[in-house]
Structures are given as structure tokens and as C-alpha cells.
Amino acid sequence: MSRNPGNREQFRPEGHPTDHFLLTTVVGSYPKPKWLNRATDLAEDGDAKFDGGDLAEAHDDACRVITHEHERAGLDTVVDGEMRREEMVEFFAERIDGYEFNGPVKVWGHNYFDKPSVVDEVAYADPWLVDEFEFTDAVASRPVKVPITGPYTLANWSFNEAYDDSEVLAYDLADLVNEEVEKLVEAGARYVQIDEPALATIPDDHAIVGECLDRIVAGVPEDVRVGLHVCYGDYSRVYPEINDYPIDEFDVELCNGDYEQIDTFADGEFAPDLALGVVDAHVAEVEPVAEIKENVRQGLKVVPPEKLTVSPDCGLKLLPREVAYGKMENLVQAARELEAELDAGEVEVPVAGTAPTADD
Known part of the structure; x- marks a missing residue:
């Protein structure tokens, strides 16, 4: 039950040189400048002459730098990283009433996560991202996408000490996300991405995620593009159920798995637009343009070009910054070259639902 996948055309750059248009974007996170990490440390040092105001200025500066870095790479839609x-x-969790923090918990190896606890009924107080969006939108010359952690993940990656049922907690959180999205739309946002990595870890709950999405998009105009990003996992356990989700775009991480699961969606029935990861967020090497073009072609097994979005597999924050930039730059070049080849009739677009050949 796609909302309005045709709303992607609003992100076509003015004067785009080709008839075909492969929307290029990023999932969300991006490597922080080293000086921003240093600024954060200074703000936490009681002996340093560096306070919260100084850190806020550093955040503003970093957002300007990374937004412009995304634009310099040529991305059609950008985030502040x-x-x-x-x-x-x-x-x-820090911005939602009803959550509290009680210290980090060990999740794997030597990695710790400051897992929050839900200790009371969750409630919406102040906006979470509106100021962030308005700042980025003011410094950007291209449309800004807003990633939001989804309610199902917020519920399942927290300790639940207040609700008898985590499903009800997810629905309450979905209502709060809806409030936030409505405020973002009022502020001018036209592209919102809901991140639900927990769906891939507990895929039998796809109906709960569907209900959450119904609540999130309630009252949201159809010209606002709503994407769902899911990483890892066995996608066959959530497809074709995602066809019933009220989304415009389904964003999947398949590059890291050499596209072994692409045929899951290539049955000719895939309903939303496909946002396909075409560079690997887990590999600190910049893929050549020719390789990325072949990765983009994998998406054409599922949807025609006018329904294909091109992005990294996932957030890039753990990569060296120069590698992350190189991936973005080559991703854009690959998309632009393929657009020209599609215009020239040099690219054969497979018919979704047909069996792939050995050359695929």
C-alpha cells in the first residue's frame, strides 16, 4: 500500500541533464570531524574553558561542513550526517518523557550501549528534530532528508519497566513520532526516513511495525516522501508483508551480502520504490564507479529506473571520512553515468518477476 511513490520527482535537480533520474541520497550518519569529538571531550571536562554554548557552536559548524560535503559529492538529497x-x-530517549538512563550495558565484545529504560508512560514534550532540520535546511542548497529512529526499535532496544506489553509501548511511541513528523512537515520537511533495524532482528513482528507506520503517517500529506530503512536480517521473512506498509520507499542493505537476497523482491509484485544500498558501509575502501554501476543494476531487477533510489547500505559514521566521501562521490557518478546510458538505450532493464539469467 504505497502512499505516493511519484513524490520522488520533486527531488530531481533543476536542469537535470537526463530524462532518467536515479535519486541519490544517504541513509543518515556520517563520520564526525575529529575536532568535533575533541570539542565534545572539552565540554565534558570541568576544568576546560569550554561550555555548552561552545559545543553548540561546534555542532553548528560540523553540520555546515558535512551538509556542504554531501552537496559537493553531488547528492540529490542531503542530511547533516x-x-x-x-x-x-x-x-x-533523552528527548522523550518516560525514559531514563541507568548506565551502559555490555552488548557484545567490549562494546557498551547506554540502553535506556521506560519507567513511565511515554509522552511528547518539546520537538526532537525541528531545530536540527531548520538549521540544515537553511544552510543546504538541496533538499534535506530527516532520519528518525522508529518506534518499534525505540521500544525493543530499551528496558520496558512501565508497560505490560511492548507492543502497546511501540504504538504509543508511534503516536509521538507522528507528532514529530507533523512538526517537521510544518517546518518544511518533505523527505522523512523511519529507521527500524529491530524489524530485521524480530521479523515476526512485521504487523506491529505496519500498525506503527499507519500511526506515523496519519495526517501526513502525500507529497511528503516517507521511507523505511531496514538493515541486516532475512528479508524473506518481512516480504511481501512490506507491500502493505504505508511507505513510499523501502531502503535495504544488500551490498554487504553481495545481493544474495535481491531475488526476494524480484517477483514483479514489489510495491514501494526501492532504495538500494550500492556501497558497503562496513568496508573501508572506495568502490570503483564501474562496480557501483553493476550494483545499481541489481535494483533494476526489482523496480524500473523511475522507482529506484541509490544510497549506501547504511550509515557511514564508522568509516574514515575520506573513504565515506569517496563512496558518495563515486555513487553519484555511477548514477549519473547510468542515467545517460538509460537515455541512450544502452541499458537493458529486466522485467521484474522473470527468472534471472546466469549473467545476472
Whole structure:
């Protein structure tokens, strides 16, 4: 039940040189400048002459730098690299009434996560991202996408000490996300991405995620593009159910798995637009343009070019910054070259639902 996939055309750059248009974007996070990490340390040092105001200025500067870096790479839609965020759950939990933090927990190896607890009924107080969006939108010359951690992940990656049922918690959180999206739309946002990595870890709950999405998009105009990003996992356990989700775009991480699961979606029935990861967020090497073009072609097994978005597999924050930039630059070049080849009739677009050949 796609909302209005045709709303992608609003992101075509003015004067785009080709008839075909492959929307290029990023999932969200991006490597922070080293000086921003240093500024954060200074702000936490009681002996340093560096306070919260100084850190806010550093965040503003970093957001300007990364937004312009995305534009310099040629991306059609940009984000600020989530320069003001540390972790995808903690950032929102700190802004939602009903959450509290009781210290980090060990999740794997020597890695710790400051897992929050829901200790009371969750409630919406102040906007979470509106100021962030308005700042980035003011410094950007291209449309800005807003990534938001989804309610199902916010519920499942927290300790639940207040609700009898985590499903009800997810629905309450979805209502709060809806409030936030409405405020973002009022501020001018036209591209919102809901991040639900937990869906891939507990895929049998796809109906809960569907209900959450119904709540999130309630009242949101159809010209606002809503994407769902899911990484990792066995996608066959959530497809074709995602066809019933009220989204414009489904964003998947398949490059890291050499596209072994692409045929899951190539049945001719895939309903939303496909946002396909075509560079690997886990490999600190810049893929050549020719390789990325072949990766983009994988998406054409599922959807025609006018329904294909091109992005990294996932957030890039763990990569060296020069590698992240190189991936973006080559991703854009690959998309632009393929657009020209599509215009020239040099690219054969497979018919979705047909069996792939050995050459595929």
C-alpha cells in the first residue's frame, strides 16, 4: 500500500541533464570531524574553558561542513550526517518523557550501549528534530532528508519497566513520532526516513511495525516522501508483508551480502520504490564507479529506473571520512553515468518477476 511513490520527482535537480533520474541520497550518519569529538571531550571536562554554548557552536559548524560535503559529492538529497547525535536510540530517549538512563550495558565484545529504560508512560514534550532540520535546511542548497529512529526499535532496544506489553509501548511511541513528523512537515520537511533495524532482528513482528507506520503517517500529506530503512536480517521473512506498509520507499542493505537476497523482491509484485544500498558501509575502501554501476543494476531487477533510489547500505559514521566521501562521490557518478546510458538505450532493464539469467 504505497502512499505516493511519484513524490520522488520533486527531488530531481533543476536542469537535470537526463530524462532518467536515479535519486541519490544517504541513509543518515556520517563520520564526525575529529575536532568535533575533541570539542565534545572539552565540554565534558570541568576544568576546560569550554561550555555548552561552545559545543553548540561546534555542532553548528560540523553540520555546515558535512551538509556542504554531501552537496559537493553531488547528492540529490542531503542530511547533516547526524552531527548532533551519538546513538540512534539514546538521542531520542533523552528527548522523550518516560525514559531514563541507568548506565551502559555490555552488548557484545567490549562494546557498551547506554540502553535506556521506560519507567513511565511515554509522552511528547518539546520537538526532537525541528531545530536540527531548520538549521540544515537553511544552510543546504538541496533538499534535506530527516532520519528518525522508529518506534518499534525505540521500544525493543530499551528496558520496558512501565508497560505490560511492548507492543502497546511501540504504538504509543508511534503516536509521538507522528507528532514529530507533523512538526517537521510544518517546518518544511518533505523527505522523512523511519529507521527500524529491530524489524530485521524480530521479523515476526512485521504487523506491529505496519500498525506503527499507519500511526506515523496519519495526517501526513502525500507529497511528503516517507521511507523505511531496514538493515541486516532475512528479508524473506518481512516480504511481501512490506507491500502493505504505508511507505513510499523501502531502503535495504544488500551490498554487504553481495545481493544474495535481491531475488526476494524480484517477483514483479514489489510495491514501494526501492532504495538500494550500492556501497558497503562496513568496508573501508572506495568502490570503483564501474562496480557501483553493476550494483545499481541489481535494483533494476526489482523496480524500473523511475522507482529506484541509490544510497549506501547504511550509515557511514564508522568509516574514515575520506573513504565515506569517496563512496558518495563515486555513487553519484555511477548514477549519473547510468542515467545517460538509460537515455541512450544502452541499458537493458529486466522485467521484474522473470527468472534471472546466469549473467545476472
